[in-house]
Amino acid sequence: MIQVKNLAKSFGPKRAVDGVTFNVEVGEVLGFLGPNGAGKSTTMRMITGFIPPTEGTVVIGGHDILNNPIEAKKLIGYLPENAPAYADMTVYGFLNFVAELRGLRGEAKKKAVSRVIEMCFLETVVHQSIDTLSKGFRHRTCFAQSIIHDPPVLVLDEPTDGLDPNQKHEVRTLIKRMGEKKAIIFSTHILEEVEAACTRAIIIDRGKIVANGTPEELKRMSELAGTVILRVRDVPAEIVKEKISELPCAKRAAVISQNDGAAACVRVYPRPNIADGELARAVGALATQMQWRVEELHTDEGRLDEVFRSITLPDTVKKESEK
Amino acid sequence: MNGQSSLSTPVSNIWTIAKRELGGYFTSPVAYVFIVIFLLLTGLFTFMIGRLLDRGEASLFWFFYWHPWLYLVLVPAIGMGVWAEERRLGTIELLLTMPITTWQAIVGKFLAAWIFLGVALFLTFPVVITVNYLGNPDNGVIFCAYVGSFLLGGGYLAISTMTSAMTRNQVVSFILSVVICLFLILAGFPPVTDLIQNYVPQIIVDIVASFSVVPHFDGFKRGLIDLRDVIFFFSIIVFGLFTTSIIIRNLRAGH
Numbered sequence A: 001m002i003q004v005k006n007l008a009k010s011f012g013p014k015r016a017v018d019g020v021t022f023n024v025e026v027g028e029v030l031g032f033l034g035p036n037g038a039g040k041s042t043t044m045r046m047i048t049g050f051i052p053p054t055e056g057t058v059v060i061g062g063h064d065i066l067n068n069p070i071e072a073k074k075l076i077g078y079l080p081e082n083a084p085a086y087a088d089m090t091v092y093g094f095l096n097f098v099a100e101l102r103g104l105r106g107e108a109k110k111k112a113v114s115r116v117i118e119m120c121f122l123e124t125v126v127h128q129s130i131d132t133l134s135k136g137f138r139h140r141t142c143f144a145q146s147i148i149h150d151p152p153v154l155v156l157d158e159p160t161d162g163l164d165p166n167q168k169h170e171v172r173t174l175i176k177r178m179g180e181k182k183a184i185i186f187s188t189h190i191l192e193e194v195e196a197a198c199t200r201a202i203i204i205d206r207g208k209i210v211a212n213g214t215p216e217e218l219k220r221m222s223e224l225a226g227t228v229i230l231r232v233r234d235v236p237a238e239i240v241k242e243k244i245s246e247l248p249c250a251k252r253a254a255v256i257s258q259n260d261g262a263a264a265c266v267r268v269y270p271r272p273n274i275a276d277g278e279l280a281r282a283v284g285a286l287a288t289q290m291q292w293r294v295e296e297l298h299t300d301e302g303r304l305d306e307v308f309r310s311i312t313l314p315d316t317v318k319k320e321s322e323k
Numbered sequence B: 001m002n003g004q005s006s007l008s009t010p011v012s013n014i015w016t017i018a019k020r021e022l023g024g025y026f027t028s029p030v031a032y033v034f035i036v037i038f039l040l041l042t043g044l045f046t047f048m049i050g051r052l053l054d055r056g057e058a059s060l061f062w063f064f065y066w067h068p069w070l071y072l073v074l075v076p077a078i079g080m081g082v083w084a085e086e087r088r089l090g091t092i093e094l095l096l097t098m099p100i101t102t103w104q105a106i107v108g109k110f111l112a113a114w115i116f117l118g119v120a121l122f123l124t125f126p127v128v129i130t131v132n133y134l135g136n137p138d139n140g141v142i143f144c145a146y147v148g149s150f151l152l153g154g155g156y157l158a159i160s161t162m163t164s165a166m167t168r169n170q171v172v173s174f175i176l177s178v179v180i181c182l183f184l185i186l187a188g189f190p191p192v193t194d195l196i197q198n199y200v201p202q203i204i205v206d207i208v209a210s211f212s213v214v215p216h217f218d219g220f221k222r223g224l225i226d227l228r229d230v231i232f233f234f235s236i237i238v239f240g241l242f243t244t245s246i247i248i249r250n251l252r253a254g255h
Helices: A038-049 A068-073 A091-101 A106-117 A136-144 A165-178 A192-198 A215-220 A235-243 A278-290 A304-312 A314-322 B009-025 B031-050 B061-065 B067-079 B081-089 B091-095 B102-122 B125-134 B138-166 B170-185 B190-196 B202-210 B214-223 B227-253
Strands: A003-011 A014-024 A029-033 A055-060 A075-078 A152-155 A183-187 A200-205 A208-213 A228-233 A250-260 A261-268 A294-298
Touching: A003 A038, A003 A165, A003 B170, A014 A038, A014 A055, A014 A200, A014 A208, A014 B138, A029 A068, A029 B061, A038 A055, A038 A152, A038 A183, A038 A192, A055 A068, A068 A075, A068 A091, A091 A136, A091 B009, A106 A136, A136 A152, A136 A165, A152 A165, A165 A183, A165 A192, A192 A304, A200 A215, A200 A304, A208 A215, A208 A304, A215 A304, A228 A235, A235 A250, A235 A261, A235 A278, A250 A278, A278 A294, A278 B214, B009 B031, B009 B061, B009 B102, B031 B067, B031 B102, B031 B125, B061 B067, B061 B125, B061 B138, B061 B214, B067 B102, B067 B138, B067 B170, B081 B102, B081 B138, B081 B170, B081 B227, B091 B102, B102 B138, B102 B227, B125 B138, B138 B170, B138 B214, B138 B227, B190 B202, B214 B227
Parallel strands: A029 A183, A029 A200, A075 A152, A152 A183
Antiparallel strands: A003 A014, A003 A055, A200 A208, A228 A261, A228 A294, A250 A261
16 A cells, blocks of 8 residues: 655755655555654655655556646645644644645534544544644644545554553554554654554664564564563572573573562573573473472563664764764 | 545635634624725825815825825735735645645635725715815716725735735735835835936836836826836736745755
8 A cells, every 4th residue: 555665865964764665555554663853754754745855656556656746645644843833723624625635525524523623533623723722632633634534544653642541552453453454653762652553563764664564573583582581589599590501502691689578580591592481481491390389480581672772872972972 | 435425626725724713803893993004094094184175176096196105004914915815824735735736825815805994995985075065076087096096006915915815924014015015106206206217218217117106106196007017017916826835846845
């Protein structure tokens, strides 16, 4: 549904987006991650046709955004960064205005407006002017405008920014539900959001895609992924570590915490090419054999934030030390 | 998509945008303040400075005489926010990712501002009633002058929307457009042309003066609708809007 090919954008000498390629199909929710200034918003602005790319193409449902912008834009719902909306209009007036620009008239328009008002929980503020709204309501008003024509493609730039935890949860659930029938791209800083709502995630850094996969695949890139955590009582951590290191499938073990409160916690790193769960089984067997009192034993799936940092951080740190 | 019929045509898109803008004008108190100031100033210029009542002439020549000067300040005040405000609020991103062309947005916004100016101008009708009550004016001339005044305002307005697209700061936009409009007056204002006549050949004076709105407005004031004058004002409008589209295109391209 969304085909992005070799997309690049230069602002003067600065290359904000540099050769980004990906596809999003109906039924997919793509999380767009990256540090501030990585080129997320610029990419989204090119996809939605707000700014023309320096190089590359964007095709939405078979329509090129440059050659056939009107047809392509009809298929897109867009929530720009910071959720802009006309401050002097009421929520109702604003949604009607957008519905009209989207080609809705009469009964269809009425229905569409009341549908999004309900979906985005705007009933209480319908006749309030937008500049009097709290940030959460303003955000949801702009979100409502993006889905008013029930578009097959949704591009959401930080849809949960500025919302409280409950509202974040609502929006995430909404995105996930809509994602079953639409192609959705959304950008975020919040990594748990990616796990909660996305079928796939892309990490972009300084204009380039540095990782692309399902949240599980990305998590597996973490060096903590596949490690086993063991917490036992009444045994010194060093002994646990030593015994475990001798296991054939363990590469090494590290003590996370000493016997604070009488429980020792050890992280075991697997050797390469060890099947899922094998290390945990071996550690479990060892603990039984040694008659340790196990309080916790689990395989770490890896953490997205750790992957995110390991991919996007080293160079930034390097750059800073060069200065 | 999803069974929705798209009923958008260029005209309906322009009208949707113009309607929103007009709604914006009339829901804000600024619009009413503007209209009141406009009416007070036209009254002041006509009756106090133009001394309409003492002249004993049944004409609105002195009412319209001041319009290029009056518009100099008032029209940029209408036009300054047209694009600057969209840029400041970020709604320009919303507007231009709708399934409309940039031209439709530009024309819709311009028309709304022009209609608003037209409403303000229409509300000066008591002065027409006054001269008709006091004497026997040529209402054809008055009508022509109104047409000319409306075109003049449209020309200024196109310049103002152009400067409005240049910045996200309304004050900057206002000042820029006042400067440009001032040039458009002074280039053909008799005291100024008389002055520069002493230094440069007549032909150059004529060329510079031909850019001015004043001589082109003169015909209308005297009851003549000259096609060349009409074309002149529409040229300014088209130039202003065309330049606006280039500015917006460059803005989006990030140059």
